Amino acid sequence: MEELLRPLEFDFFRNGLIVATLAGALCGMVGVYVVLKGMSYIGHGLSHAIFGGFAASALLGVNFALGAGVWGVASALMINGVTRRRVIGADAAIGVITTASFALGLALFALFGRAGRSFEAALFGSILGVGPEDVWAILAVTVLVGLVVFFGYRQLLFTTFDPEVAEASGVRTARVDALLMLALAGSILATMQVLGVTLIAATLVIPATVARMLTDSFSRMLLLATGIGAVTGFVGMNLSYHLDVQSGPTIVLVGAALFAVVFALTGRRGRRRTAGLDRHATTPLVPVSSTPR
């Protein structure tokens, strides 16, 4: 027991543990919408896109939160625009935008060396660089996203399940979708240091998928995914210290192990519940004028 509690003596570990737990909860909560809207690929791509902003801000000596934040928000809104307008080959366009941004980040690091935050930490996650400012940043983002989910619960649910009828019923679905993308970008930015851009997508997807296997109710899925994310973040961070493995992979592996256990325990019912998760939610079709108004 003493051995288990020893790392708590270190400031950096306490900070890392708080950040990992909050990061897990935050990604679990946002991940519910990401998974149900069929946006897992967008979440994966957006985290890679933000890496480009991270590299550019490190190179230019610009504040990380500002540089990567502006880049992330711009990427999120651009992806949202491409997706909503159903531009032909939206998947391909998102792939090009996000991987090009990621490649730019890699190239900048290769050309100009490391500057500011650790290159590896951004890719795979680390608790070594986590300071009190990171704790405050993720706390602020978690509270903000939590408030959006709490007060926008019904609009978010309606837009995720049935965007066309939601729009016709007076829900401003474009605004709700944009808000969700901003919440996703904020979550990625705030958790990037601990989880790493290459692994964030897993923390968005795994808790939501595990929660879906356990319940048929949306409200319970939201609560479960948040709790599962927090627990995997907490356990993963502790294991990361004791096994001396980077925090990102350990947290993801804890989530994957939990997924395997729940998958085995819930059997056919769990598989049936998750069978339709690859179905993309529909967005309204906007007719194009073929005749003058």
Next chain:
Amino acid sequence: MTPSSATELVRLAGVSASYGGDPVLAGVDLAVTARQFSGIVGPSGSGKTTLLRVLLGSVEPSAGTVWRRPGLRVGYVPQVEAVDWSFPVTVSECVLMARTHGRVLPWRSRSEQAEVRRILGRLGIEELAARHIRDLSGGQQQRVFIARALLGAPELLLMDEPTSGVDVRTRHDVLHLLEDLHGDGLAIVLTTHDLNGMAAHLPHVVCLNTEVLGEGSPRQVLTPDVLERTYGAKMEILEHAGMPVVLDRYAPADNVVRLRKTGA
């Protein structure tokens, strides 16, 4: 545009719509009045769902004008094939998600709970409130989405293929339910492929194939001429118990090139 009568809820004048290619609707004139009960019939791709979406307001026409009575409350019941049945919502969650105004807290209030119970009770599915929407029969699933639409106390109910893929008994159940709702004063416009099982039982039918080709009672509209122009196929009309019965007059044409047996 102004309505031509005080009971008019929606009026379309010269409405066209397209999704970028050929027009899906062209020059559609249509009025929906209070207490109307109409079925829109036509072949696949004839623009039925688009017309419903124009009435709903979720699709903007590319030409023409749409007038809606100010403050009109419209309920929409989507086609069951368009619903994501794996989405994690229970019956009561599904019904209540439509209540997006007037309450900012995520959980339901007591009055909302009572309202949902009342509507589900009226539709005969109160005991299913905690079930997942996938774990219901076709008729029950249809009722869940009708309940969601009714929560907004609509004056006009729009339904996309409410009897698509259901058995005869469920179709009768849905038809009886809609007749009850219409009897309570609700205007209903639905789309259907089912000429005999559905359209022939409605008081008003619209034949659509990009443009409106006929409109009126089933007796006026379900005629060989109108149906041939609508579907591009010959049909015969019989009469049974005072109602038109549409027969498909299929016969192989002489000039059809037959598939040859090639022999293995």
